[in-house]
Amino acid sequence: MTAADLPMPGLALVPRTDEKQSAKDFKTDQEVRWCPGCGDYAILAAVQGFLPELGLRKENIVFVSGIGCSSRFPYYMDTFGMHSIHGRAPAIATGLALTRPDLSVWVITGDGDALSIGGNHLIHALRRNVNLKILLFNNRIYGLTKGQYSPTSETGKVTKSTPLGSLDHSFNPVSLALGAEASFVARTMDSDRKHLTEVLRRAAAHEGTALVEIMQNCNIFNDGAWESLKDSETSDDRMIRLEDGQPVVFGKDASKAVVRGADGHIVVANTADVDDWEIIHYDSHADDPGLAFALSRLADVHSLDNTAVGVFRDVQRPAYDRMVREQVASVRANGEGDLQALLQGKDTWTVH
Amino acid sequence: MSSDAKAVVPLGHVVIRFAGDSGDGMQLTGDRFTSETAGLGNDLSTLPDFPAEIRAPAGTLPGVSAFQLHFADHDIMTPGDRPDVLVAMNPAALKANLKDLRAGSTLIVNTDEFTKRNIEKVDYAANPLDDGSLDSYDVHQIGLTSMTVEALAGFDITKKDAGRAKNMFALGLLCWLYSRSTEGTIDFLKAKFAKKPEILAANIAAFEAGWSFGETTESFSVRYEVKPAPMRAGLYRNITGNPALAYGLIAASQQSGLPLFLGSYPITPASDILHELSKHKNFGVVTFQAEDEIAGIGAALGAAYGGALAVTATSGPGIALKSETIGLAVSLELPLIVVDVQRGGPSTGLPTKTEQADLLQAMFGRNGEAPVPIVAPRSPGDCFDAALEAARIAVTYRTPVLLLSDGYLANGSEPWAVPDATTLPVIEPAFATEPNHDGEFWPYLRDPETLARPWAVPGTAGLEHRIGGLEKADGTGNISYDPDNHEHMVRLRQAKVDAIARSIGPLEVDDPSGEARVLVLGWGSTYGPIGAACRAVRAEGGQVAHAHLRHLNPFPANTAEVLRAYDRVIIPEMNLGQLALLIRGRFLVDAIGYNQVRGMPFTSEELATTITDVIESL
Numbered sequence: 014m015t016a017a018d019l020p021m022p023g024l025a026l027v028p029r030t031d032e033k034q035s036a037k038d039f040k041t042d043q044e045v046r047w048c049p050g051c052g053d054y055a056i057l058a059a060v061q062g063f064l065p066e067l068g069l070r071k072e073n074i075v076f077v078s079g080i081g082c083s084s085r086f087p088y089y090m091d092t093f094g095m096h097s098i099h100g101r102a103p104a105i106a107t108g109l110a111l112t113r114p115d116l117s118v119w120v121i122t123g124d125g126d127a128l129s130i131g132g133n134h135l136i137h138a139l140r141r142n143v144n145l146k147i148l149l150f151n152n153r154i155y156g157l158t159k160g161q162y163s164p165t166s167e168t169g170k171v172t173k174s175t176p177l178g179s180l181d182h183s184f185n186p187v188s189l190a191l192g193a194e195a196s197f198v199a200r201t202m203d204s205d206r207k208h209l210t211e212v213l214r215r216a217a218a219h220e221g222t223a224l225v226e227i228m229q230n231c232n233i234f235n236d237g238a239w240e241s242l243k244d245s246e247t248s249d250d251r252m253i254r255l256e257d258g259q260p261v262v263f264g265k266d267a268s269k270a271v272v273r274g275a276d277g278h279i280v281v282a283n284t285a286d287v288d289d290w291e292i293i294h295y296d297s298h299a300d301d302p303g304l305a306f307a308l309s310r311l312a313d314v315h316s317l318d319n320t321a322v323g324v325f326r327d328v329q330r331p332a333y334d335r336m337v338r339e340q341v342a343s344v345r346a347n348g349e350g351d352l353q354a355l356l357q358g359k360d361t362w363t364v365h
Numbered sequence: 366m367s368s369d370a371k372a373v374v375p376l377g378h379v380v381i382r383f384a385g386d387s388g389d390g391m392q393l394t395g396d397r398f399t400s401e402t403a404g405l406g407n408d409l410s411t412l413p414d415f416p417a418e419i420r421a422p423a424g425t426l427p428g429v430s431a432f433q434l435h436f437a438d439h440d441i442m443t444p445g446d447r448p449d450v451l452v453a454m455n456p457a458a459l460k461a462n463l464k465d466l467r468a469g470s471t472l473i474v475n476t477d478e479f480t481k482r483n484i485e486k487v488d489y490a491a492n493p494l495d496d497g498s499l500d501s502y503d504v505h506q507i508g509l510t511s512m513t514v515e516a517l518a519g520f521d522i523t524k525k526d527a528g529r530a531k532n533m534f535a536l537g538l539l540c541w542l543y544s545r546s547t548e549g550t551i552d553f554l555k556a557k558f559a560k561k562p563e564i565l566a567a568n569i570a571a572f573e574a575g576w577s578f579g580e581t582t583e584s585f586s587v588r589y590e591v592k593p594a595p596m597r598a599g600l601y602r603n604i605t606g607n608p609a610l611a612y613g614l615i616a617a618s619q620q621s622g623l624p625l626f627l628g629s630y631p632i633t634p635a636s637d638i639l640h641e642l643s644k645h646k647n648f649g650v651v652t653f654q655a656e657d658e659i660a661g662i663g664a665a666l667g668a669a670y671g672g673a674l675a676v677t678a679t680s681g682p683g684i685a686l687k688s689e690t691i692g693l694a695v696s697l698e699l700p701l702i703v704v705d706v707q708r709g710g711p712s713t714g715l716p717t718k719t720e721q722a723d724l725l726q727a728m729f730g731r732n733g734e735a736p737v738p739i740v741a742p743r744s745p746g747d748c749f750d751a752a753l754e755a756a757r758i759a760v761t762y763r764t765p766v767l768l769l770s771d772g773y774l775a776n777g778s779e780p781w782a783v784p785d786a787t788t789l790p791v792i793e794p795a796f797a798t799e800p801n802h803d804g805e806f807w808p809y810l811r812d813p814e815t816l817a818r819p820w821a822v823p824g825t826a827g828l829e830h831r832i833g834g835l836e837k838a839d840g841t842g843n844i845s846y847d848p849d850n851h852e853h854m855v856r857l858r859q860a861k862v863d864a865i866a867r868s869i870g871p872l873e874v875d876d877p878s879g880e881a882r883v884l885v886l887g888w889g890s891t892y893g894p895i896g897a898a899c900r901a902v903r904a905e906g907g908q909v910a911h912a913h914l915r916h917l918n919p920f921p922a923n924t925a926e927v928l929r930a931y932d933r934v935i936i937p938e939m940n941l942g943q944l945a946l947l948i949r950g951r952f953l954v955d956a957i958g959y960n961q962v963r964g965m966p967f968t969s970e971e972l973a974t975t976i977t978d979v980i981e982s983l
Contacts, residue, residue, distance in 0.1 A: 028824075041831070043843065072826045077667070080834075088831050088844065093823035095670060096833025097663075098693050104660035108667030108675070109823075111651060112626055116671070116823050134663070137656035337653075341646045350648035352619050352786040356612055360549070361602045361783065362404050364593075 022220035022329075023144055026114040027073050034065035041091045047082060052203035052229035056150065057089055059209045067117070067217060074117045077106040079126035082157050083150035083229070086121040100131025103138040106145050111334045117217070120147040125155050128164040128184050135224075136193035141333040142221040149186055149226045150203075154235035167314045172234075186226040187309040187325055191302045197223035198305065199324040203230060204243055208254075208322065215324055221332040228322075241317050251316075255308070255323030260292040271308070279307045281319055297327040371580070372587045373544065378437030379591060380445030381539065384462045385454030385475075386423055387416055387430040390532035395432025397536055397553060401545035403603035403780055406593030407436040410893065411778045412444035412966065417633065417716040424483045429461040438592040442893040442900075444777065446968035452535055454478060454509070457487045468501040473538070475531065477510035505584045509534055516574035520567045530571035537575025544590045547576065597782065604781040606745035606774035607634075610704065611641035613752025614676055615648050616784075620753070621760055621792035623674035625650045628664035630657055630683065633716040634772040635706040638678040658686035662703065666690055669699040672796065672822035674756060678704035681723045682713065684730065684767075691765050692731040693834045695858065698809075698818045700759035700766075702752070703737075707771040709964045718964025719772035721889050722940035727767040728918060728947065734855045736862040738762070739917040741769040743892035746781035748774055751915065753790065758865055760792050763817045769917070771939075773890045773966050797821035797828060806830055808842040815868075816861035863919050872921040876910035877903065883980050884931035886956070888914040888944055890966065891937055897969035902976045909976050917944070920951070928954045933979050935959055937972055 039061040047053045064074070074092040078084035080099035087094030093116075097105050102120045110118045127135045127149050138145060154172070155161040161174040165186065169178040190198045197219040201212040209227065216223035228239045241247045253263045253271065261271040267284055270292045274280040279293060293304065305326045311319040381398070385391045392413055402409050412433040421428030435445035450471040453459040455478035466472065476494065484492055493499055494506055513534040517527040533554075540547060551569055558565035579585055618625035625648065629639045643652040651668075655661040662677040669675035677687065684691075684705050694701045707723045709715025727739050738758050742751035748770055755768040797819035800806045806828045809818050821828040830842060838845035839853055874884070875896075887895045892913050899911045912927055914920065928934055928948070936945040937959035945958045959975050961967055 043831075070826065072829055073824050075823045087833070090831075092829055094831040095697070096831065096835065097666075098689055098834055101659060101663045101690065104655065104663030105667035105670070107655075107660070108626065108628055108653065108664030108669075108673075109671045110667075111653060111664065112624060112668045112673045113671040113823065133656055134660055137660065337651060341649060341651060344646040345649065348647060350615070350645060352616060352648075355615065355645070355648075356786060357600065357783050358602050358604075360400060360404065361600050362406055363600055364406060364596045364598050 021218040023146075023218055023223075024067065024069065024117055025220070027117045028070045028115060029068045030070045034068070034071070036061040036065065038071065039064050039091050041089055043088050045089050046085065048233050050232040051082070052152065052231070053083060053086070053150065055203045055206065056148070056209070056227055056229065057086065059206050060213065061090070063210045063213050069117055073115055074119070075109060076119045076121055077102045077109065078121040079123075079131060080157070081123040081126045081155075082231070083121055083123040084126060100126055100129070101134060102126070103131065103134040103145065103147065107138055107141070107143045110143050110145050111337055114144070114334060114338060118145050120145055122147060122149050124149065124151045124153060124163045124165040124186070128186060128189070136189070139190055139193040139195040139222050139224060142196050142330050143333045144220055144222070144335070146216050146223045147225065149224060150229040151186060151226050152229045152231035152235055153238045154231050156231045156234050160234035183314055185309055185312065186224070188306060190224040191306045191309060191326060195224050195326065196221045196328050196330045197324070198326045199223070200226040200228070200322045202228045202239065202242065202322065212324060215327060219327060220335070221330060239317070242320055251318050251320060253308070253311070253319060253321040255295050255297070255321055255325065257295060257297055257324075259295060260289070261295050261308070262292060271311070279304070279311070281311065297324045300328065302326055371585070373590050374587045376589045376591050377439065378435065378441060379450065379543065379589070380433065380435045380448045381450045381452070382431055382433040382448035382462060382465075383452045383535070384429055384431040384458035385532070386457070387418070387428050388420055388423065389430070389454045390529075391430045391432050391454070394532045394536045395434060397550050398539060398545065399434055399603060399778060400553070401540060401549050402434065402436045403601070404549055405545065406596070407591055408439065408441050408594035408596065408780060409434060409436040409603070409778075410441055410444045411435075412773065413776045414965070415717055424455055424457055424478070424486045426457050426461050426487055429458050431458070431462060436591055438594050440594060440596075442896040443966065443969055446970045452539065454531070454535070456483045456489060456493070459493060460487045460489065466502060470502055471505070472499060472502045473505045473507060473535070475509035475535075476506045477508045507538075507584065512574065512578065513571050516570055517567050520570070521563055522567055526564070527567065530568050533568045533571040534575035534578070537572040538579045541576040541579030542585060542588050544588055547572070596780070600783045601780050602783055603778050604746050605776060605778040606742070606748040606770060607637035607706070607776070608641050609746055609781070610742070610748035610752045610768070610770060611638050613749040614642065614674070614702070614756065615645055615650065616749070616786070616789055617753050617756030617792060618648065618650070618674045619786075620789050621674055621756065621794055623672065623760070623794055625676070626665060626668035626673040627652045627676045627678065628655050628661040628668065629653070629678050630655050630661045632658070632680045632683050634708055634775045635678045635680050635683070635704065637775065638704060638706070658683040659690060662687040662690040662701075666694055666697070666699065666701055669694070669701050670697070670822070672794075672820070674702075674760070675700065676702040676704065678706070680706050680708045680716075681710050681726065684723060684726055688731050691737060692733065692735045694765035695731070695735040695737060696834050697832050698763045700763055700820070702755050702759050702766055702768060704768045704770065706775045707769060709962070715964045717772065719890065719966065720939050720962060720964065721771060721891070722943065722962065723769065724888075724917065724940065724943040725946070727769055734859060736859050737765050737767050737918065738862055738865055739767045739769060741889040741915060741917055742774055743889060743913055743915065745774050745777050745779050749781075749784070754915070757790065757792050760794055761817065761868070762815055762861060762865055763820055764862065769889060771890050794820065796825070798825060800827060802840070807840045808832060809837055810840050811857075816857065816864050866919040866922045869916050869921055871923040872912050872914065872927050874910050874912045874927055875899070878908050881908040881910040882932040882983055883908070883935065883976065884910045884912060884928070884933070885935045885937065885976060886912050886914070886928070886944070886948070887937055888917055891939065894967040894969045894972060895937055898972035898976060901969060901973040902980070905977070907977055907980050909980065914944070917947070925952050928952050932983055933957060935976060935979055937967060939967070
């Protein structure tokens with residue numbers, strides 16, 4: 014399925030073009046300056062490769078970023094773009110999306126930018142459900158400042174600022190987003206072009222705020238952070254690929270299954286030991302985020318065992334920007350403002 | 366209601382202060398009296414003064430809320446230094462305000478509240494109504510609460526509710542005493558209590574009882590009349606600073622054709638701008654109550670990028686949080702209006718009191734060389750014009766602009782000649798629509814006259830470009846770390862702000878005799894007190910000139926010339942000398958500071974003495 018086949022309420026008001034686009038149309042003349050081997054290259058290529066299928070006029074696409082390695086992204090996209098300040102991209106993008114429904118607005122951020130300095134803006138954007146697509150490049154490290162631990166680093170991480178190991182407990186971006194009332198939450202991997210593209214398609218189609226966590230490798234300061242999920246030898250046993258309507262099974266030959274345990278918690282079991290009906294079927298459109306949250310909690314912070322990827326949640330909830338426009342429109346339908354009448358007010362007197 | 370019974374004595378001007386507990390409805394009483402006074406055509410100026418606590422403990426000094434109104438048959442400039450009439454609803458209100466009264470002034474006290482407990486609460490050793498301490502005033506002891514309860518005996522409301530209408534009784538009495546009409550207040554009550562007919566009837570009855578009491582009591586032998594002030598012919602209304610500022614923003618939106626967007630976080634004393642603008646969606650206004658101050662300005666900047674007339678409104682603590690985004694707006698060169706309704710600082714300071722101590726924060730409170738134009742209104746009504754001017758500069762020069770109002774302007778009011786909307790200045794957004802350099806679009810290629818860069822909004826085909834907070838190459842806007850380019854860009858941004866001076870009028874000087882050797886230079890809300898002080902000095906035969914700055918960055922082009930024309934320059938400010946520092950630094954003028962930071966507007970009396978001393982020292 015391509016994006017063109019999807020109903021795309023999130024892009025309903027964005028003008029389209031009949032001209033055929035290719036990835037090349039979205040490349041700028043600026044030299045890409047990420048470190049050789051950085052996971053960001055793969056994400057850039059995936060986004061440039063995927064945008065043509067949306068068929069949007071490229072002047073109606075905007076990338077807004079904060080600060081960090083990932084936030085250089087807009088400079089490399091031949092659309093409109095703003096490289097803003099640390100943590101504030103969701104706030105800036107909110108003002109833009111609120112006033113310009115004809116734009117497809119994307120936020121590019123990282124684990125430090127979105128979850129540390131910009132944590133407040135992120136959770137409020139998610140609860141409001143403004144029509145924004147937030148791509149959170151998670152490399153579990155501060156790269157641009159040369160290697161301090163981040164809010165997603167595992168406890169005990171030895172970095173320049175934590176020579177004896179970090180003491181901070183980490184955030185799980187998916188759990189956080191679900192707790193923040195997000196209407197769309199997904200997790201994917203920089204190097205899995207097919208999966209990443211599939212997730213981007215669904216995010217683009219969604220009306221409201223979409224949060225996409227992209228597990229991304231920083232080969233300089235945190236190389237191999239996601240390796241056990243990437244290595245074909247180990248990934249099948251560790252990664253749970255969520256698919257709507259399908260039973261949640263993983264591992265070689267679907268040897269593992271996610272089931273509800275006796276106390277109501279969900280647990281991983283050997284498929285052979287459980288009946289089919291015991292295996293959870295996944296539905297990202299479920300009203301209740303409880304199961305999505307529980308699945309996000311299965312992942313082990315250190316070993317990455319049982320890390321679920323895919324679309325955790327994709328539900329329709331009225332988008333804030335649309336409601337704002339509707340409120341304004343309903344007032345204007347009763348008559349446009351009259352400046353002279355406003356200035357005059359109700360209590361005047363005349364001096365002759 | 367007729368009142369032929371008592372003699373009517375004409376007065377030139379009166380200052381009344383209503384003071385009571387913060388739950389006594391003093392602000393409402395003051396507002397209503399102001400409305401009636403405006404309707405009579407008096408010139409007027411008001412000063413609400415209330416605590417930061419919503420309901421401080423009843424009967425205590427911190428809980429006193431006051432509203433001062435100065436009205437006259439001639440043009441006045443301030444809410445008045447000292448009240449001629451103090452209405453004190455309880456011992457705390459008396460104690461907190463008595464020091465401002467001159468001997469012989471009128472004092473109306475609500476005796477019902479002078480209970481042993483209330484008197485002890487404010488540490489009076491004895492009941493001030495009995496111990497002779499008020500002998501030098503014209504005291505009217507009235508049981509406002511009990512008379513109100515008595516007047517409402519027939520109503521189906523509790524005694525407590527009846528007592529709460531005492532402010533209407535007081536208002537009725539004062540309206541009688543100063544020959545104000547009653548229709549406006551009755552209409553106002555009808556609208557306010559439309560859904561509570563019993564409360565409505567009780568309030569009207571209390572109001573009328575107060576009026577009748579004035580007419581019949583022997584406590585007042587005369588009533589007063591203040592004739593309308595001669596004003597330029599035209600249509601007038603009374604206006605408060607925050608709504609005037611909001612109207613100015615709406616007008617700027619209409620005059621530019623740009624949709625108005627406000628991103629804001631609630632903060633005293635700026636929240637009323639958010640409240641006011643949220644009422645005017647029929648002008649297409651979008652208001653966004655953000656999660657914090659940073660998001661408020663962030664959203665505004667995003668809207669500016671998209672082509673809106675974008676505004677954020679806050680007070681000093683909010684500016685501190687917004688500083689980084691203001692810096693980004695300087696770098697992005699996008700139009701943005703940042704309203705700072707100044708209050709007492711530092712830190713949380715005095716949220717409901719006024720001050721002018723954010724000038725240097727507005728001027729310099731950012732990292733790097735980040736010049737921002739500054740505009741300051743001088744009176745409540747002037748907030749309208751200042752907002753329009755801030756919008757003109759922001760849009761024309763593609764720059765953030767700081768609009769420095771303050772708590773006194775925000776809540777104070779004055780008569781306002783209603784502007785003719787058809788004669789307001791037009792603001793031209795002049796969006797970029799096509800490539801500007803050999804078929805390419807260069808986002809930092811400047812207009813040679815204004816040095817403004819093109820405003821190319823998303824959705825404009827062929828003008829796709831990237832901007833950001835990193836230093837950019839002149840012209841192309843591409844990231845540049847080149848030393849020479851950085852120096853060039855820093856100077857260019859400064860030159861652009863300096864160039865604004867070419868678009869603003871000269872600094873005007875009020876010097877009726879033309880012989881003054883002393884100049885008083887002010888900015889912002891000290892306009893009234895400085896003007897009144899200068900008049901007082903001139904009335905005593907002194908010669909003094911007054912100039913008032915609307916633009917604090919850049920200064921008007923003739924500022925140096927004006928300063929050098931006088932032997933002495935006095936700069937009165939509600940801070941420790943911030944404009945004085947700028948003037949000394951920029952013009953090497955040995956300005957004399959006159960500084961007060963009491964959270965209240967200056968009294969013009971004291972300032973007049975200082976001016977006279979300086980004149981006499983020459």
